[in-house]
Amino acid sequence: MEIKAFHTPGLGDTTYLVTHEDTGVLVDPQRDAERFLEAAEAAGVPVRYVLETHLHNDYVSGGYEAAHRARAKLVLPAAAGAAFDHVPAFHLEDLEVGDGLIIRPIHTPGHTPEHVSYLVLMNGQAVGLFSGGSLLAGSAGRTDLHGLPRARQLAILQHGSLRRLASLPDDVVVYPTHGAGSFCSASTSGQGSSTIGNEKAHNPALLERDPAAFARVQLEGLQPYPRYYAHMGPINLLGPTPLPTNEPPTLTAPDLVGLGDQVAVLDGRPREEFAAGHIPGSISIELGEQFGVWTGWLLPFNTPLVLVLAEGQDLDQAVVQLTRIGFDNVRGVIRELAEWSANGRPLSQFETVAPEQFADAIARGHVDQILDVRSPAEWETGHIERSVHRYVPDLVTLAPAEFSPEKPVWVACAGGYRATIAAGLLERAGFRPVVLSSGGVPDVLNLLSSESIVA
Numbered sequence: 001m002e003i004k005a006f007h008t009p010g011l012g013d014t015t016y017l018v019t020h021e022d023t024g025v026l027v028d029p030q031r032d033a034e035r036f037l038e039a040a041e042a043a044g045v046p047v048r049y050v051l052e053t054h055l056h057n058d059y060v061s062g063g064y065e066a067a068h069r070a071r072a073k074l075v076l077p078a079a080a081g082a083a084f085d086h087v088p089a090f091h092l093e094d095l096e097v098g099d100g101l102i103i104r105p106i107h108t109p110g111h112t113p114e115h116v117s118y119l120v121l122m123n124g125q126a127v128g129l130f131s132g133g134s135l136l137a138g139s140a141g142r143t144d145l146h147g148l149p150r151a152r153q154l155a156i157l158q159h160g161s162l163r164r165l166a167s168l169p170d171d172v173v174v175y176p177t178h179g180a181g182s183f184c185s186a187s188t189s190g191q192g193s194s195t196i197g198n199e200k201a202h203n204p205a206l207l208e209r210d211p212a213a214f215a216r217v218q219l220e221g222l223q224p225y226p227r228y229y230a231h232m233g234p235i236n237l238l239g240p241t242p243l244p245t246n247e248p249p250t251l252t253a254p255d256l257v258g259l260g261d262q263v264a265v266l267d268g269r270p271r272e273e274f275a276a277g278h279i280p281g282s283i284s285i286e287l288g289e290q291f292g293v294w295t296g297w298l299l300p301f302n303t304p305l306v307l308v309l310a311e312g313q314d315l316d317q318a319v320v321q322l323t324r325i326g327f328d329n330v331r332g333v334i335r336e337l338a339e340w341s342a343n344g345r346p347l348s349q350f351e352t353v354a355p356e357q358f359a360d361a362i363a364r365g366h367v368d369q370i371l372d373v374r375s376p377a378e379w380e381t382g383h384i385e386r387s388v389h390r391y392v393p394d395l396v397t398l399a400p401a402e403f404s405p406e407k408p409v410w411v412a413c414a415g416g417y418r419a420t421i422a423a424g425l426l427e428r429a430g431f432r433p434v435v436l437s438s439g440g441v442p443d444v445l446n447l448l449s450s451e452s453i454v455a
Contacts, residue, residue, distance in 0.1 A: 001101065001122055003175065004039060005192070010289040010321060011059055012182025014192070016130060016175055018120070019045045023098035026050045026066055027118065027130045028177045031243050031324050033062030037070060047072045049097055051089075053132025053177060054115040055080055055236045057145045057229045058184055060326050065242045077105075079114035084239040089116050108134040108165065110158025111141030111184070112233075117165060119172075128173045129196070133184050134158070135165045136176045137194040140205035141184055143215075144222055145229060155215035159208070166206050170197030183225040183293075223377055224391060228296030228325050235326060244328050248307070248319065251332035253340045256306055263331050264299055267308040268318055271420040271437050277347035279308065279340060283424045286417060287313050292321030294421060297393050304329040311335055350423055350432065351408075355439035358410065359447035369409045371400060372441060373422040378414060384444060392418045392425075399429040408432045414440035 001020040008014070008030060017039055018025040024040045024047040026033075040047045047070040052063045054077060064084060067074035075095065078088035089095070089105035097103050104119040111133035120128035133141030140162060143154035174194045178184040200206055208214040256265070256279075265279050268287035278284065285294045287309065299305075307318055307330060315333055322330060334340075341347050353361075361367045362384065370387035372379060379389045388402050392413070403409055409431050413419040416437040423433040436444070 001120075001127070003128065004043075005175070006036060006039070007179070007192070008324075010291065010293055011324070012179055012184075013059065013177055014175070014179055015177075017043075017047075018101075019043050020098050020101045020122075022046070023048050023101065025097060025103065026063075026070075026072070027175075028053055028056070028132065029062040029066045031060040031062040031065070031240060032320050033066035033069070033243075036062075037066060040070075046070065049095065049103070050074045051103065051118055051130065052076045052080075053117060053130060053134075054112040055082070055233050056177075057112070057232050058178075058182065058226075059232060059324050060240045061236045062240070062243070064240055075103075075105075077107075077114040077116040079107075079109075080237070081114075082237055082239070089118075091116075094121075106164065108132075108161035110134060110143055110154055110161045112146065113154065113157075115141075115161070117161075119168070126169055126172050128175060129165065129168065130175050130177075131165065132177045134161050134176075135174060135199060135203075135205075136178055137174065137192060137199070138203055140203075140218065141178060142222060142225075143218060145184070145225065146233075151219055152215050155218045156211045158218070159211040159214040162206055166196065166200055168196045170195065170200065172196045174199060183223070183229075221377065223375055224393065226293055226297040227393070228301055228327075231301045231326055243320075243323055248315065248330045249332045251306060251334050253334075253343065253345065255332065256334060256340075257345075259306065259331065263304045263306045265308060266295060266299075266305050267424075268313060269308060269310045271416060271435075272352065273310060274420060275350055275352045275423070275435060275437065277337060277341070277349050278424075279337070280346060280348045281428055282308065283428075284420050286420065287318055288417070291318060292325050292327070294392075295322060295327060296325045298396055298421070298425075299327075302327055302329055304331050306331050307333045308337070309333055309335060348427060350427070351434045352437040353410075353434060355436065355443035355447055358412065358436045358439075359444045361410070362444070363448065367410050368407050369403045371403070371409050371411045371422065371426075373411060373413050373418050374441065378441075382442075382445060384412070384441060384448075387412075390422075392422050395422055395425040395429075399426075399431070403431065405430045405432070408434045410434045410436070412436040412441050412444065414442065416440065
C-alpha cells in the first residue's frame with residue numbers, strides 16, 4: 001500500500017491517494033480533481049472509492065465529480081445529509097476496499113457536526129488515519145466555522161473526538177486534510193503527517209483533559225477566516241458542479257469599458273507593476289499561492305471578474321485558484337495596459353518605499369498617518385508607535401476614520417503583499433497610500449531601534 005499526498009499551499013489543504021494492488025482510494029479531493037485522477041491512472045490503479053471526511057468550509061469539493069468520472073463509490077459521513085447519491089459512512093461500519101485493505105469510519109464531530117475520520121487497516125492492523133479537520137499535526141480543527149453560538153459545544157465534541165483518536169496505537173500515521181496555512185486550524189501550527197504517539201506527546205490539543213478547559217482554550221485568540229467560507233458548506237451539501245473548462249477571452253480596453261459596473265477588475269500583476277500604473281478602482285492581489293483565498297475574502301461571492309495579468313503570468317493558475325472556491329465567473333483577461341492609456345484613459349499609481357525609507361521618514365517626523373494591515377495576532381506581537389491597525393479584509397467595509405484624505409497614508413504589513421492589496425482599497429476610499437512593498441513592520445521596528453536611523 002502507498003499513500004500519495006497532494007498539498008495545495010494556498011489553501012493549506014492536502015488530498016490523499018491510496019493505492020493498493022488494483023484499488024485506488026481518494027480522500028478529500030478538491031474541485032480540480034483531474035490531477036488526482038491522472039495520478040491514479042499513471043499508477044495504473046482505478047479509483048474505486050472517494051472518501052470525504054466532512055462538508056468542507058474552505059473549498060468546493062471535487063468528490064462528487066471525481067467519483068462520477070471514475071465510476072467510484074462516493075463515501076460521506078452519514079450525518080452529512082448530502083443531497084446527492086453517496087454511501088453513508090457510519091461509525092465503525094467497515095468498508096472492505098480491497099484484498100486485506102479495510103477503511104473504518106470513526107465519528108469525530110467537532111470541526112463540523114458530521115465529521116468522520118477514516119482508519120486504514122491492512123490485514124487487520126491499523127496503519128493510517130485520515131483525520132480531516134479533527135486531529136491535526138500539532139493542533140486541532142477550529143470549531144467556530146458554523147457560527148460562534150455553536151462553537152463551544154462543538155469544541156467539547158472535538159475534545160471527545162481527539163480523546164477517541166488518541167486511543168489508537170502510537171505508530172498509526174496521521175494524515176490530516178488541513179495543515180500549515182489553513183484557516184481551518186485552531187492555531188498556526190500544523191505541518192503535514194504525524195503519528196498518534198507523536199501527537200500524544202506534543203500536541204497541546206491532546207494534553208488538556210478537561211472538556212470545558214479545552215473548549216475555552218480552543219476558542220481563545222481565534223483569527224479571522226475568509227468570508228467565502230460561508231458559501232462552501234451549502235455548495236458541498238447540495239452538490240458541487242464540475243470545474244468550468246472554458247478559458248476566459250483576452251479583452252481590449254473598449255471591451256472592459258463596455259462591461260462597466262458589471263465586473264470587478266482584479267489585478268494579479270507583480271505589486272511593483274500595480275504601483276507604477278493600474279486601472280482606477282481595481283484591486284491588487286498579486287498572483288501567488290493565496291491569490292484565490294484573498295479574492296474570496298475581499299470580494300462578494302462569485303463576483304464577475306476581469307483579470308489583469310502580466311505577460312508570462314499563468315492564466316490557468318489564476319482561474320483554477322478562483323474556481324476552487326466557487327468564483328466561476330471570470331469574464332476575461334487583459335494582458336497589458338498600453339491600450340488603456342493610449343486613448344487618454346487615466347492610470348492610477350502610488351509611491352512605494354523600502355524599509356529604510358519608511359523608518360527614516362518616521363524618525364524624522366515626516367509621517368503623520370501609519371496603517372498596519374497585518375492580522376490581529378501579528379499586531380499583538382509588536383507594532384510601530386502611533387500606527388493604526390486594520391486587518392486587510394476590514395478595509396473593504398471599514399475605512400480608517402482616524403485618517404485624513406489630505407495627507408498620505410503609509411501602509412505596511414509583514415512583507416508587502418497585503419500592504420499592496422490595502423493600497424488599492426484605500427485608493428477606492430479616497431486616500432493616497434505610500435506602500436512598504438519590499439519589507440514589513442518587523443524590518444521597520446528593527447531599524448528604528450538601531451543606530452542606523454538618526455532623527
